[in-house]
Amino acid sequence: MSKRILFTGGGSAGHVTVNTALIPHFEKEGWAITYIGSKDGIEKEIITDQFPHIPYKEISSGKLRRYFSWKNFSDPFRVMKGVLEALSIIRKTKPDIIFSKGGFVSVPVVMAAKIAKVPVAIHESDVTPGLANKLAVPFATKIFTTFPETVNVLPAEKSICAGAIIREELFTGDEKEGRRLTGYHNLKPVLMIMGGSLGARKINEAVRSNLGDLLNHFQIVHICGKGNVEPHMEQPGYKQYEFIKGDLPHYLAMTDFVISRAGSNSIFEFLALKKPMLLIPLSREASRGDQILNANSFVKHGYALKLEEEEVTAETFLQHVKELESKRDEYVSAMENADKAYTIQDMYEELSTMSK
CATH class of the missing domain: 3.40.50.2000 (Glycogen Phosphorylase B;)
Structure with missing residues (x-):
């Protein structure tokens, strides 16, 4: 029986790029793949265009703004709805591992994964984690960073600098x-x-x-x-x-x-x-x-x-x-003379060892 992985991430192209780099390798290794994204985010267009055969599951998500907006009062309910929707998808697809690239749509997925006891890997691209990844950190099993200095502001026991995952x-x-x-x-x-x-x-x-x-x-x-x-x-x-x-x-x-x-x-x-x-x-x-x-x-x-x-x-x-x-x-x-970043094969091996 093939192993299963669930990818999530969206809101900007940067929150999808690493996923699109990794997906072909997991496909080649025979993994069953599911993607969770938002109903109208850029991730839907990118994933369904590049991988039309991969099931794309939509959930609700809030924007988690840093400024005052009346939507800040309603969006927590959208996040909770997203958690329930993600939990239903996780229980149906039974992934061995979840890989999150961040963005607001990933927050309900990572929370649901904790409830379902599925290991979660997060990848953070920037020097300081974005708000979505900050919220997701407590629920993550392992956190991969792009910049070496990012490890200093994250839980040391589950953080590792992998560098950028570059499209082959x-x-x-x-x-x-x-x-x-x-x-x-x-x-x-x-x-x-x-x-x-x-x-x-x-x-x-x-x-x-x-x-x-x-x-x-x-x-x-x-x-x-x-x-x-x-x-x-x-x-x-x-x-x-x-x-x-x-x-x-x-x-x-x-x-x-x-x-x-x-x-x-x-x-x-x-x-x-x-x-x-x-x-x-x-x-x-x-x-x-x-x-x-x-x-x-x-x-x-x-x-x-x-x-x-x-x-x-x-x-x-x-x-x-x-x-x-x-x-x-x-x-x-x-x-x-720069430190060598993880290759796609390196990241595949790391994630494979995390799968339950």
């Missing part, structure tokens, strides 16, 4: 295919700019206001977000995309430098590929500050250069890009 297809990129797709040559380095799934207005403006100077030094791949392509700016050496999906490994293979937000999954992918990076984290006004802490950690370890969003101007942006270029060898050397 990321290492399959072909530099020649990337150049074919763009028409770029190898006489000038390639600079990739990505501002997240929706793009980043301030970053896009800084790139375009410096385009002449940048094109003197680089060929540019600009992933500028939905609705942010400006066709009139297209010119030799400057290509714009709303987003790049399946071919991204080929584009990354030919890339020499990256300018990016500081979401954990993305920056650890650049680290694994040894791409020197300029990080422009989301400001505290637009987030809980996790990207700033992520960027600070990478700066401390010598993997990246940081520019605060509030400090982005045409001038500061260009200065930092030039500094990134001048220190390329330092960043690559530091990344080559």
Whole structure:
């Protein structure tokens, strides 16, 4: 009889990425897989699109806001409803282990797992745990962290730094295919700019206001977000995309430098590929500050250069890009000496030993 695993996590793409990296390996090993997500979260679209054959179970979940909202009074009841729904799914599917990537939908699942006495593994991507994972920690059997410093703020007896779990297809990129797709040559380095799934207005403006100077030094791949392509700016050496999906490994293979937000999954992918990076984290006004802490950690370890969003101007942006270029060898050397993260096989073996 095959073993069974239940995955959960959602609310943002970052709360699904590790799951989508692990699921194919568990499938290959013959495990039966179920996914619990919300009714209308991004996780539903991602999982049902990539794994249409995997049962996707919907539950209720609350948002657990850090600010005042009348919904804060009703959402605890939605969470309790979600616990009962998750408990029913767990009892029907009888998983040997539950793997949670976080996000609000995971909280009822982890609570229900404790009631059902099913071991739970949590993976935390950021330097400091998000609110959902903070609530889930007491119910977890084991907690895997991405950043080494995160272990210091979690129960030591059940926490381990695993590093980032990187999608295996990321290492399959072909530099020649990337150049074919763009028409770029190898006489000038390639600079990739990505501002997240929706793009980043301030970053896009800084790139375009410096385009002449940048094109003197680089060929540019600009992933500028939905609705942010400006066709009139297209010119030799400057290509714009709303987003790049399946071919991204080929584009990354030919890339020499990256300018990016500081979401954990993305920056650890650049680290694994040894791409020197300029990080422009989301400001505290637009987030809980996790990207700033992520960027600070990478700066401390010598993997990246940081520019605060509030400090982005045409001038500061260009200065930092030039500094990134001048220190390329330092960043690559530091990344080559970085601690090795768990492979997907390592994580599979860890989780297998936890199954009841």
